[in-house]
Amino acid sequence: MKGRLAAYWVSATRELPGLSGPASIWFTALKRPPFVVPTFFGASARIEPESPSIDWRGKSVSGHWLSRTRYPSLAVTLALLTLTLFAQQQRAPTTSHITLMNADGKGEKVIYSSPELFEAPNWSPDGKYLLLNSRGKLWKLAVSGGEPQQVDTGTVDRINNDHGISADGKWFAISAGQMYVLPSTGGTPKQVTQLTPSYYHGWSPDGRWLAYCAKRGDNFDLYRIPVDGGAEQRLTTHAQYDDGPDYTRDGQWIYFNSLRTGSWDVWRIPADGAGVDDAKAERITSDELEDWFPHPSPNGRYLVFVSFPKGTVGHPANQNVILRRMDRKSGQIIELKKLFGGQGTINVNSWSPDSKRFAFVRYELR
Numbered sequence: 387m388k389g390r391l392a393a394y395w396v397s398a399t400r401e402l403p404g405l406s407g408p409a410s411i412w413f414t415a416l417k418r419p420p421f422v423v424p425t426f427f428g429a430s431a432r433i434e435p436e437s438p439s440i441d442w443r444g445k446s447v448s449g450h451w452l453s454r455t456r457y458p459s460l461a462v463t464l465a466l467l468t469l470t471l472f473a474q475q476q477r478a479p480t481t482s483h484i485t486l487m488n489a490d491g492k493g494e495k496v497i498y499s500s501p502e503l504f505e506a507p508n509w510s511p512d513g514k515y516l517l518l519n520s521r522g523k524l525w526k527l528a529v530s531g532g533e534p535q536q537v538d539t540g541t542v543d544r545i546n547n548d549h550g551i552s553a554d555g556k557w558f559a560i561s562a563g564q565m566y567v568l569p570s571t572g573g574t575p576k577q578v579t580q581l582t583p584s585y586y587h588g589w590s591p592d593g594r595w596l597a598y599c600a601k602r603g604d605n606f607d608l609y610r611i612p613v614d615g616g617a618e619q620r621l622t623t624h625a626q627y628d629d630g631p632d633y634t635r636d637g638q639w640i641y642f643n644s645l646r647t648g649s650w651d652v653w654r655i656p657a658d659g660a661g662v663d664d665a666k667a668e669r670i671t672s673d674e675l676e677d678w679f680p681h682p683s684p685n686g687r688y689l690v691f692v693s694f695p696k697g698t699v700g701h702p703a704n705q706n707v708i709l710r711r712m713d714r715k716s717g718q719i720i721e722l723k724k725l726f727g728g729q730g731t732i733n734v735n736s737w738s739p740d741s742k743r744f745a746f747v748r749y750e751l752r
């Protein structure tokens with residue numbers, strides 16, 4: 387097989403840095419894997435032999451979906467793509483405005499603006515700081531302002547925007563291919579999952595479980611796993627894409643977003659799973675907007691989520707989106723703010739512990 391010319395098709399099925407829609411490239415290679423090729427979107431792809439698969443899909447460190455097909459499939463080869471540069475460096479130059487807002491949409495306050503890409507604030511349980519990711523690292527930013535302080539995450543970098551804080555404030559969960567837990571004072575992360583991709587989204591209020599989105603086979607579903615490690619438990623089985631699980635503070639429910647009706651909507655399931663054929667899954671929103679990342683407020687009253695225009699694929703960056711709020715009792719939905727953002731704006735729970743405010747990031751092209 388040495389020297390056989392092979393053509394590879396590399397495509398992004400979700401957002402790419404600086405691009406708003408799917409993109410793809412062709413390249414050819416005259417050698418056997420492993421080798422590294424540059425891609426037009428600025429990162430490089432590492433091609434490795436592994437199994438007789440002709441399709442491969444994975445999630446880069448910055449949350450960008452990539453897939454690959456070898457064509458023609460003359461040999462047994464698997465392409466394994468690894469972004470070796472921080473993809474956010476290739477994203478269109480944007481300013482990140484880390485912003486606080488009252489639960490009623492008023493009182494907007496930017497506490498920090500940066501030419502760097504900052505994403506996905508969590509509000510600490512003591513109310514004092516936000517936890518964000520930037521450049522593959524983890525950062526604390528005091529709610530009172532000042533400069534972000536980097537968190538020591540040992541040898542784990544390429545941390546994406548799926549992170550969170552335990553209810554007692556002592557631990558962080560991060561996603562960097564696998565999920566890890568580390569002390570909130572910084573330190574060596576302990577790997578929790580055994581399979582990738584696994585994207586943290588919620589920490590059960592009793593501290594025992596991490597809920598996450600994972601692709602196993604061809605299906606994206608919700609899973610949970612004991613924080614101390616162990617076997618993962620599947621919570622949904624529907625063939626369509628499910629993402630963004632977040633717990634209610636009473637521990638009863640997991641809210642998430644799903645494409646199972648053909649439009650991204652908010653759904654919920656009991657915290658221990660949707661049951662046979664997802665029979666216990668309840669649809670919560672049902673309009674034509676594409677709703678992502680519902681976050682229950684600690685007092686149980688509201689859900690805040692981000693809505694993309696109808697037909698938006700995935701949760702790309704640099705979109706005109708709407709932060710919306712549902713009253714969980716009445717079901718009424720109101721618009722809190724139209725903004726430029728999407729990916730990075732509110733991927734994980736960002737409510738203040740007193741439920742009076744929440745944090746988000748909006749972006750501005752430079």
Ligand SMILES: [Ca+2]
Pocket residue numbers: 605606607608622623624625626627628
């Ligand atoms: Ca699914």
Ligand SMILES: [Ca+2]
Pocket residue numbers: 649650651671672673674675676677
């Ligand atoms: Ca919808």
